[in-house]
Amino acid sequence: MNTAREIARPADGGSGKAATAGRLLERYGTPLLIAPAVLFICLVFMVPLGRMAWLSVSDPTLSFDNYAALFSSRLYVRSLLRTFGISLVVTLTCIVLAYPLAYYAATRSNWWSRGLLVVAALSFWISFIVRTYAWLVILGNKGPVVGMLQTLGFEPAPRVLFTTTASVIGLVHILLPYMILALYSVLVKIDGNLDKAALSLGATPVRSFRHVTFPLSLPGLVNGSVLVFVICLGFYVTPTLLGSPRDLMVAGLIATEVQELMAWGLASALAMLLVATTLTLMLIYDRLVGLDRLWG
């Protein structure tokens, strides 16, 4: 590279400007290339976040009253705990549903396994709002689920829509592809000979899975769980549309504070708490696995 430019320089003689621009680009190329993205993130994300942090300690008075209120009110604490609880249930359900599917897709290469992956990816690309509205219809009072329950003899049929169960169902459906792809990307890289080796060494298929495949798939499991759990913590649309208005998750609560009570300070404090929780999870994850591996 260097030699080529040195040889080229005498030839271009007068056009010193071009050479200077080239040197500048070589020196500041990387910062210049990432500048637009950095600027964009600063403007639309870091600045509002800072403003929100400021609001949380300055509205209505300059104090930590908002945070004190959060932890002294049972309403907020219960909503926080509920949010964690729902996120945990959603994450675990996703693991249980996604693991066998991802395992099958990663260890076979047939028409079925490819089809499963396509379906998983496809639901990634359909807007989660569309999918949430679909559940609104499916779980509604005149929908197939209630109809089926009635046929089975539940009279009157239990309400499904506008319950926490409905939000869990919706969230699992929306977040499942994350888990599947996180698990798949790790499982597919595990050398198939390892399982054969374990079998030849006397491990039953179950023990081969327990001692070899499963431990090696843990990074994918942790990846998927962190993704699903963190996204779930702050999810707004699906729990709001499908869930019970009395059992709000934190994101819904924040919206209520702002839209109905105009309590900007309290809402900001709640949001900051969510941000802090997410950051803590990310730090733990970084320690355990390394943040650079989050997206497979």
Place this chain on the structure above:
Amino acid sequence: MPMSSEAYLVLGNLYKSYDGEQNAVADVSLSVAKGEFVSFLGPSGSGKTTTLMMIAGFEQPSAGSIHLNGRRLDHIASYRRNIGIVFQNYALFPHMTIRRNIGFPLRMRKAPAGEIDRRVGRALEMVGLSAYGERRPRELSGGQQQRVALARALVFEPDILLLDEPLGALDKNLREHMQVEIKRIHRELGITTIYVTHDQSEAMTLSDRLVVFNQGRIEQVGDPLAVYRRPHSVFVAEFIGDCNRLNGKVRDRASGIVELEGCGPIRIPEAAGWSHGEDVQLVLRPEFVRPGKGGKDELSFSLAVEGVVHYGDTAVVIGRWGDKQIRMRALSYDAAGIEEGSTIAARAETANLWLLPQGG
């Protein structure tokens, strides 16, 4: 070497087909004696690895049977067969230390902890890696990983050891070193070993017996030198070593005269086994051709030299005998005076000549 002639591993008319039409393995029958070192040799896709995988239990035969030590194997799950396997890419468990890798088969057999420790220690010693027990596989070199794989496949005293191109991923020097190592371990333990490779020199050096595979079938079985000197087909002749082939016709089987196309008649004792007028081809390995005038029991001919390629230790002389091209491989020392454009006298012992049917 502890070897009894009675059959220990017996493959009976094995077939394997994936699509019901083409056979990946067809009619493979073989019997291996206890303690024997047998190599499966063949190009890729010849069925040697598929056969190995059927012995290991990772592939189900479409037809046929496998017996090991009198026990029918082919309906037994792979994890109950007590067979040690070494894979080409080692297949060590990356999340376990070397010690835990080698101890794995013993843990699966629920051996007591003390015994596991002792046997793992001994296995590490056998492959000269005692100092590496606490390391992870990725911290070891390719050759070391291969030795760990070998130790792991042997520590539970399997009935038979299967090696699937175990040295394929190693460089040349290391490969030769590991060949010696494998041979030593085989000698020490006397374990029946099946060695799959596409490298003919590897198979020649290591094995008691060679099984040459081609297109799913066994082409030839035999002592390595015998297979080299007396190949049963053109495929074997060309896969194991190099050869010149000359077409001819048996003229007189009593006196062993074969008329070679474009080269004239030659006298060769092998012709006695053929009938009069039969079309044959003469297999003449380049290394059996030597410079100089032939004596009794030797084939003599003159070679018009067209080129000489020097390899350092040896040289290949390419020339014409009549209108047929002949390659001669000679030691550099013997080839020193041979020049392009000259005509030299060449000879080959008739005992080293071999006839095959034409088109075979």
